[in-house]
Amino acid sequence: MFPENLMMKLSEKTPSKICLVVLDGLGGIPYNGKTELETSRHPNLDEFAANSACGTSVPVALGITPGSGPGHLALFGYNPMTYLIGRGILEALGIGLELTEFDLACRANFATEQKGIIIDRRAGRISSEENERLVKILSAAITDIDGVKVKTYTGKEHRFVVVFTGENMTDGLEDADPQKEGLPAKECIASGDSSARSARIVNAFIKKAGEALKDEKVANAVLLRGFACTPEIPKMPDLYHLSCGAFAVYPMYKGLASLVGMELVDCGQTLQSQIKALAENYGRFDFAFFHYKYTDSNGEDKNFEGKVAAIKNFDKILPEILKLNFDVVCITADHSTPAKMGSHSWHPCPVAIKSKFEPVDEVVKFTERNFSKGVLGRIWATDIMPLLLANAGKLKKFGA
Amino acid sequence: MFPENLMMKLSEKTPSKICLVVLDGLGGIPYNGKTELETSRHPNLDEFAANSACGTSVPVALGITPGSGPGHLALFGYNPMTYLIGRGILEALGIGLELTEFDLACRANFATEQKGIIIDRRAGRISSEENERLVKILSAAITDIDGVKVKTYTGKEHRFVVVFTGENMTDGLEDADPQKEGLPAKECIASGDSSARSARIVNAFIKKAGEALKDEKVANAVLLRGFACTPEIPKMPDLYHLSCGAFAVYPMYKGLASLVGMELVDCGQTLQSQIKALAENYGRFDFAFFHYKYTDSNGEDKNFEGKVAAIKNFDKILPEILKLNFDVVCITADHSTPAKMGSHSWHPCPVAIKSKFEPVDEVVKFTERNFSKGVLGRIWATDIMPLLLANAGKLKKFGA
Numbered sequence: 001m002f003p004e005n006l007m008m009k010l011s012e013k014t015p016s017k018i019c020l021v022v023l024d025g026l027g028g029i030p031y032n033g034k035t036e037l038e039t040s041r042h043p044n045l046d047e048f049a050a051n052s053a054c055g056t057s058v059p060v061a062l063g064i065t066p067g068s069g070p071g072h073l074a075l076f077g078y079n080p081m082t083y084l085i086g087r088g089i090l091e092a093l094g095i096g097l098e099l100t101e102f103d104l105a106c107r108a109n110f111a112t113e114q115k116g117i118i119i120d121r122r123a124g125r126i127s128s129e130e131n132e133r134l135v136k137i138l139s140a141a142i143t144d145i146d147g148v149k150v151k152t153y154t155g156k157e158h159r160f161v162v163v164f165t166g167e168n169m170t171d172g173l174e175d176a177d178p179q180k181e182g183l184p185a186k187e188c189i190a191s192g193d194s195s196a197r198s199a200r201i202v203n204a205f206i207k208k209a210g211e212a213l214k215d216e217k218v219a220n221a222v223l224l225r226g227f228a229c230t231p232e233i234p235k236m237p238d239l240y241h242l243s244c245g246a247f248a249v250y251p252m253y254k255g256l257a258s259l260v261g262m263e264l265v266d267c268g269q270t271l272q273s274q275i276k277a278l279a280e281n282y283g284r285f286d287f288a289f290f291h292y293k294y295t296d297s298n299g300e301d302k303n304f305e306g307k308v309a310a311i312k313n314f315d316k317i318l319p320e321i322l323k324l325n326f327d328v329v330c331i332t333a334d335h336s337t338p339a340k341m342g343s344h345s346w347h348p349c350p351v352a353i354k355s356k357f358e359p360v361d362e363v364v365k366f367t368e369r370n371f372s373k374g375v376l377g378r379i380w381a382t383d384i385m386p387l388l389l390a391n392a393g394k395l396k397k398f399g400a
Numbered sequence: 401m402f403p404e405n406l407m408m409k410l411s412e413k414t415p416s417k418i419c420l421v422v423l424d425g426l427g428g429i430p431y432n433g434k435t436e437l438e439t440s441r442h443p444n445l446d447e448f449a450a451n452s453a454c455g456t457s458v459p460v461a462l463g464i465t466p467g468s469g470p471g472h473l474a475l476f477g478y479n480p481m482t483y484l485i486g487r488g489i490l491e492a493l494g495i496g497l498e499l500t501e502f503d504l505a506c507r508a509n510f511a512t513e514q515k516g517i518i519i520d521r522r523a524g525r526i527s528s529e530e531n532e533r534l535v536k537i538l539s540a541a542i543t544d545i546d547g548v549k550v551k552t553y554t555g556k557e558h559r560f561v562v563v564f565t566g567e568n569m570t571d572g573l574e575d576a577d578p579q580k581e582g583l584p585a586k587e588c589i590a591s592g593d594s595s596a597r598s599a600r601i602v603n604a605f606i607k608k609a610g611e612a613l614k615d616e617k618v619a620n621a622v623l624l625r626g627f628a629c630t631p632e633i634p635k636m637p638d639l640y641h642l643s644c645g646a647f648a649v650y651p652m653y654k655g656l657a658s659l660v661g662m663e664l665v666d667c668g669q670t671l672q673s674q675i676k677a678l679a680e681n682y683g684r685f686d687f688a689f690f691h692y693k694y695t696d697s698n699g700e701d702k703n704f705e706g707k708v709a710a711i712k713n714f715d716k717i718l719p720e721i722l723k724l725n726f727d728v729v730c731i732t733a734d735h736s737t738p739a740k741m742g743s744h745s746w747h748p749c750p751v752a753i754k755s756k757f758e759p760v761d762e763v764v765k766f767t768e769r770n771f772s773k774g775v776l777g778r779i780w781a782t783d784i785m786p787l788l789l790a791n792a793g794k795l796k797k798f799g800a
Binding site: 069085368 | 779
């Protein structure tokens, strides 16, 4: 990877515009001989490939299956092995919270305790409505511990999120969760001196929560895990001298974009409203991140046909993105989500870059196997941002 | 490379089984227009390629010719530039010794000394029988120096191996060998304070050996070089949470496998007995390393036809490996040994991975040039283990 400090020196502001389109989990593996991309009809993606430099991109390292965090950070040009996003932060981003450097976030469960023993880690999977009622109780009972603000947020069923906001909040905390039923509740333990105060505050929260819930029959305890602070990460506008806009519908991707300094643009909830937002805000940004979720979600659901349909649906609106006339357009994925596996995978992702400065190759079909023969070859996901900036004329020469 | 500490966190034990077949020195370069693989008929390897993801693998770095140590360490997923195996250790492994962290090993020559001057560094290349007689004299005369156990082992002609075993033995010792005839014998010099004691013990050995051999007419001195301790290297069972079995016939490869924590399975001396051992022990290991030597040894001997025949011989028994039904099978090489060169070379090696999760490409011939068009592209040898683990479902997702 090209080092960040040099990237900061080489990049410069110019009027050119870049659009990075992420079709989440796009890559697949063959199912009855063909991948989702090989099965789907997608004439606009094929035409895009035919006019682009094509290749494949490795999200993190060969054989390594990335989560959404590392997958996106790599696309934004960050070394995903350097900048680790903890589970609590991702969970908080996933429910739409905007976080700052003063936040310590964690995942939480409502649980059932009897005589000091956790007898149900999920409190019988209470309904989300019941969860909302309980979170109101907690929110009313606990607002502040030792000068640190505490906020609780409803999730699905038994799950919720706690965010502790204050000076010097640190992670490096062990899960306050016995992980198994039949064991006593577990205190949060600091892994070192620097997190001792955070551990005390977390433990005070657990105690207060138990008191606030003591009259509940089912959900009378809380288990907290995945403690994480926001990573210290340089912002894209500083790193690349770019104004960046994020056009995403799902909270987690908005959250990731916001972590790296993008402005979140309200996109509504449909692909049409998302395109409309992109068109209306075209003039405002040097760099637009456009995120499409349904290729991934269908892959995760092992819904091969659903993923094929999601590809077709995106294909239909692609001309609306292209007619905006970005100087550089890249279509790629953060990772593969083969429907055959029903999960993220390690397989390299298709990547196509359209720019007047990239040579067009012989690839005319937008598929994994065709792209493996493209002129870009196999690159690392972290190579994509430098290539886009270079094609947009935003990178000065390195050295004399 | 994906860092070891993360690999340790991501890997997990599952019931799936992996077989890594190393056809030593398999790759070649054209001789009269065709490589050994392009000349040989090998229908089973071709069928394997047709059902695999194919590519080429760079053992260490482009242009770098690896020894057997780095070649194999890279295949086992270790950075061959981090873990260096000293010459003495490799020599000791090569004659079948099993070494521990307390061993300091070196290569040794019987030599002829006259009035303090080395007049023949190889003692007239004495016979191996003569060597055995002399090693018996040394073994009887020197068993222990200053609490350190000393053992000498016969090699071929004038060569033998010395192993010093004790607490705190260190390498970092200069060769005790003038390298040229007509110069005085040379003491072993410590490169730093930490190896001063080891140097003293080595020099005491040289002196005692000279005394024990003083009545010999030809071999009346010893020269020691390539001092090395075993490298501190994490074991594969710890790194990958795998039980590993090595199916190799040649001592050096058994030794390398044992260094990284594999269990050595007695394979007899023939390819048939090796296959039989693999079949009989199939249930015992998550990971089987199967080593075939003759592609390399014929290459080293500049025996093009011999290497072609070695490929054919392996091809015949390949179905017996495949019928065992490993979940993931990889066939590759530790380096190329082109018969045209008669030595190891830097050329990338063919690599084919067969697994239900790897996309099959259009490659149907098991040759270097066909493989360069495969879907795996060109990978590093150190990428192979992560890919095999991923395909076997043994790697958790990285990051949330």
